[in-house]
Amino acid sequence: MKTQHLPKNEISKYRPSNGVKDYLALVSRPSRYIGGEINSIKKEIKEKDLGGGYFFDLSMWQAGIFFHNKNYLAASQKYQFLVNEEPRIYFLYRLAQCFYYLNDYKKAKAVLLSIDINKEPIPWWIELPFGYAYPRKFYLLGKVNEALGKKDEAIEAYQQFLEIWKEADADLPELIDAKKRIAELKGINYKRN
Secondary structure (H helix, E strand, O other): OOOOOOOHHHHHHHOHHHOHHHHHHHHOOHHHHHOOHHHHHHHHHHHOOOOHHHHHHHHHHHHHHHHHOOOHHHHHHHHHHHHHHOOOHHHHHHHHHHHHHOOOHHHHHHHHHHHHHHOOOOOHHHHHHHOOHHHHHHHHHHHHHHHOOOHHHHHHHHHHHHHHOOOOOOOOHHHHHHHHHHHHHHOOOOOOO
């Protein structure tokens, strides 16, 4: 993938100094973070004392970009920063995914288990767009336990996942995979209905 950069004269149109709407126009263009514009944005946020919310949003976008580009090490560092700032379920889930893809299963498990410990009442409008993260935590925990050789714990996690999503569409890939994995762990041939 070739990195795209905004021309310098166009960057100023989207800087935070032009208001939140323009700032959001910039951060909604993930390809812009890959290049050098990020440093100029950080500098302007500091110089104009715009507040930590801008840095938080910037980190959130960077984490997502690193994750989707499969740069799990960089993504894990950004998600760790976000978790330290606000331990949202979604950030913890993504951090655990990063560790899973980095084959650091013990860290992934520790993060997944911390979700219930760190679970604080967060306004619904913040967690709503990321509501899928909590149930999928159990699916990922099953995969992590499998990788760690903990067969019974893996089955239990998959069963919790299936219980939470028992009303979900039967053709969701995670549901099919969880059922298949349980069958394999129990030594049963899996036949999809």
